[in-house]
Amino acid sequence: xxxxxxxxxxxxxxxxxxxxxxxxxxxxxxxxxxxxxxxxxxxxxxxxxxxxxxxxxxxxxxxxxxxxxxxxxxxxxxxxxxxxxxxxxxxxxxxxxxxxxxxxxxxxxxxxxxxxxxxxxxxxxxxxxxxxxxxxxxxxxxxxxxxxxxxxxxxxxxxxxxxxxxxxxxxxxxxxxxxxxxxxxxxxxxxxxxxxxxxxxxxxxxxxxxxxxxxxxxxxxxxxxxxxxxxxxxxxxxxxxxxxxxxxxxxxxxxxx
Amino acid sequence: xxxxxxxxxxxxxxxxxxxxxxxxxxxxxxxxxxxxxxxxxxxxxxxxxxxxxxxxxxxxxxxxxxxxxxxxxxxxxxxxxxxxxxxxxxxxxxxxxxxxxxxxxxxxxxxxxxxxxxxxxxxxxxxxxxxxxxxxxxxxxxxxxxxxxxxxxxxxxxxxxxxxxxxxxxxxxxxxxxxxxxxxxxxxxxxxxxxxxxxxxxxxxxxxxxxxxxxxxxxxxxxxxxxxxxxxxxxxxxxxxxxxxxxxxxxxxxxxx
Numbered sequence: 001x002x003x004x005x006x007x008x009x010x011x012x013x014x015x016x017x018x019x020x021x022x023x024x025x026x027x028x029x030x031x032x033x034x035x036x037x038x039x040x041x042x043x044x045x046x047x048x049x050x051x052x053x054x055x056x057x058x059x060x061x062x063x064x065x066x067x068x069x070x071x072x073x074x075x076x077x078x079x080x081x082x083x084x085x086x087x088x089x090x091x092x093x094x095x096x097x098x099x100x101x102x103x104x105x106x107x108x109x110x111x112x113x114x115x116x117x118x119x120x121x122x123x124x125x126x127x128x129x130x131x132x133x134x135x136x137x138x139x140x141x142x143x144x145x146x147x148x149x150x151x152x153x154x155x156x157x158x159x160x161x162x163x164x165x166x167x168x169x170x171x172x173x174x175x176x177x178x179x180x181x182x183x184x185x186x187x188x189x190x191x192x193x194x195x196x197x198x199x200x201x202x203x204x205x206x207x208x209x210x211x212x213x214x215x216x217x218x219x220x221x222x223x224x225x226x227x228x229x230x231x232x233x234x235x236x237x238x239x240x241x242x243x244x245x246x247x248x249x250x251x252x253x254x255x256x257x
Numbered sequence: 258x259x260x261x262x263x264x265x266x267x268x269x270x271x272x273x274x275x276x277x278x279x280x281x282x283x284x285x286x287x288x289x290x291x292x293x294x295x296x297x298x299x300x301x302x303x304x305x306x307x308x309x310x311x312x313x314x315x316x317x318x319x320x321x322x323x324x325x326x327x328x329x330x331x332x333x334x335x336x337x338x339x340x341x342x343x344x345x346x347x348x349x350x351x352x353x354x355x356x357x358x359x360x361x362x363x364x365x366x367x368x369x370x371x372x373x374x375x376x377x378x379x380x381x382x383x384x385x386x387x388x389x390x391x392x393x394x395x396x397x398x399x400x401x402x403x404x405x406x407x408x409x410x411x412x413x414x415x416x417x418x419x420x421x422x423x424x425x426x427x428x429x430x431x432x433x434x435x436x437x438x439x440x441x442x443x444x445x446x447x448x449x450x451x452x453x454x455x456x457x458x459x460x461x462x463x464x465x466x467x468x469x470x471x472x473x474x475x476x477x478x479x480x481x482x483x484x485x486x487x488x489x490x491x492x493x494x495x496x497x498x499x500x501x502x503x504x505x506x507x508x509x510x511x512x513x514x
Contacts, residue, residue, distance in 0.1 A: 009266035010306045017330045025333045049267045059335075066334040068365050073274045074331030075388030076282045077323040078316075084387070089378045095349065108325050118375065121346040130341070131332030 012038060012046060017055075017066075022132065026063040079106050083215050084116050086245045087206070090238040091118055094219055097234045098227075101126050101220040104206075107145035110157050112136050115215070124199045124222045137162050137176055138169050140201030141216035143189035147180040148205055148213035154180060168193040188232055189216075193223045200226045204239035209247045217242065269295060269303060274312075274323075279389065283320040336363050340472050341373050343502045344463070347495040348375055351476055354491045358383050358477040361463075364402035367414050369393050372472070381456045381479045394419050394433055395426050397458030398473035400446035404437040405462055405470035411437060425450045445489055446473075450480045457483045461496035466504045474499065 019027055019035040027035070033043040047064060050056040054069025087104050094102045099120040105112045111133040119126070128134055136142030136157065146154055154177075162171040170176050183189040191201040203218035217239045219231050276284055276292040284292070290300040304321060307313040311326025344361050351359045356377040362369045368390040376383070385391055393399030393414065403411060411434075419428040427433050440446040448458040460475035474496045476488050 010270055010303060011310075013267055013270050014306075014310045014312065017327075020330060020333050022333060025335060025339075046267060049271075053268075053271045055271065057334075066331060068334055068336050068363070068370060070274075070327075071331040071334040071336075072370065072388050072390075073277060074323060074328040076277050076279060077314075077325055077328040078282055079325050079328075082282075088374075088376060092352065092375055092377060096353065106325070113325060113329065117345075118349055119345060120349060131329050133329075 012036065012042075013050070016043070016046060016050060017070075020066055022129070026059060026065045028063050032064065079115065079215075083206070087116065087215070087217065087242050090241045091116065091217070094118075094217075094234055094238045095120065098219050098221065098231060100124065100222070101218075103128065103141060103218045103220065104215060105139075105141035105145070105218070106215045107136065107142075107149060108133070110136055110153070112139055112142040112145060112216075114141075124220060125196070126199060126220050127195060134195075135163055137171070138165055138191060138194040140189045140191040140203030140218040140220070143179060143183050143191055144203045144205050144216035144218075145213065147183035147189065165195045166193055166197055170194065188236060189218075190228070190232075192226075198223050202226075202228065202231050202235050204235045205243075206239050207243045207246070214246075215242075269293065269299075270307070273300070273303060273307065274327075277323055279386070283316060283322045285320050289321065336372065336472075340463070340503075344373065344472070344474065344499050347498045348373065348474070351375075351474075351491055351495045352377065355476050355478065355488060357381065357479075358475075360385065360398060360475045360477065361472060362396075362398040362402070362475070363472045364393065364399075364406060365390070367393055367410070369396055369399040369402060369473075371398075381477060382453070383456060383477050384452060391452075392420055394428070395422055395448060395451040397446045397448040397460030397475040397477070400436060400440050400448055401460045401462050401473035401475075402470065404440035404446065422452045423450055423454055427451065445493060446475075447485070447489075449483075455480050457485075459483075459485065459488045459492050461492045462500075463496050463503070464500045471503075472499075 015036040016032060019032050029044055032047065033040045036043060047056060051058060054067040056064045057067040059065055091102045091104065095118040100123045102118045103114055104116040105114045114128045114130055114132050117130055136146045146157060158173045158176050164171050170179055187204060189203040193200060199220050200223040201218050201220045203216050205213040206215040206217055208214045217235060219235050221231055272293040273289060276289050286301055290297045293300060304313060308315060311324040313321045314324040316322055348359045348361065352375045357380045359375045360371055361373040362371045371385045371387055371389050374387055393403045403414060415430045415433050421428050427436055444461060446460045450457060456477050457480040458475050458477045460473050462470040463472040463474055465471045474492060476492050478488055
């Protein structure tokens, strides 16, 4: 078997995983075949192996979904499990102080990926979800992560056309650069009504033992009554607390414990 | 390429994922090669493809870890994301009522798998972790899930040798059968000091729209001061609330929204 054929099988396995998305969490055999471009017989054989291992599961109607075994392996991702473990006690503190949405996110490429959220039943509605992606420029966590990304990443981001979610979304390059400078200066990002008209996000950076910003913590509150005098110090303190814990127990050692 | 060779490549991909565990969240190329039985060159090529897609990431020291992209796909597992979404508001309610450990778990084979946990900073220490497995007979959530599993699953479980964690762990088949009957009768499982001497778990079943028990919710409290008169009704109410929400919005439709 040549290297190119072997690469082809691995990429087929990954293309099956790629076929699933938050809008398509269950797929039939023929949908997987169509979405991956694999013949039905090939897809059927490959899916059989993935089901046997537990990467996929078959629901009672015969459709396929991502399996629990894959989820178990995936939560070993250091940016998932490790950060989450360090952040969770501070996130519950923040939740109790605000009863709103407390979020933990990292930057991947130019997107924010949400690792965890605690939401109150009466908290203002937010559009993000755990495992979901969002463009960085309009969210509090995104502004924090972008502001501390390498200059080249920031410039590439600012140079491209930016999506506007509300009238308040900052899409002008010069204004966005100014906002990022402000975030670096103050240590806090406030994104007011930039995603939805009724929500304001307050975010702060989480640093690893080496001082690099590896994640962002935010509270999303009602824009009409943001109580920033309480929320800003609470978010800043919680982010510093997580940073301190990461410095005491570096991410890798902590996760191996 | 024959079917057997194709299966072999798929199983190699899965064996790389299998090489990672909570004790080994980062592995070098040679460790992966050794743990999977693949020659270094083969492992290197395969890992390259997994890194390109994002299933693995390389850390600054050159070791490999589970990648964020795999985590993003894996949180689409219905038993992960969907249940978690329905349960989270009730879990935060329970957390606020108790300030202890609030846990959500499902049964997989004969193990409990923990999907989510909210823990207070001063909560009694628990040994479980999100994504972790635990034998069913000694935990509150496990007793609930086992009590509602098919009779054949229960009998197979009870018939095998059971691990004892403390002097209180129920490992005698007749006593375990009696405990499971009690859980079905009362709708609540109380596991007192069965995992650690200082913790008691109170758990209740979560049912899907068809009435089947699909998950269990628990609060783990200090055994010395369990406040069962508060905790039992709180857990029962929260589990019923989640069940009601799942009936209103069946899991699959909810997840597709």
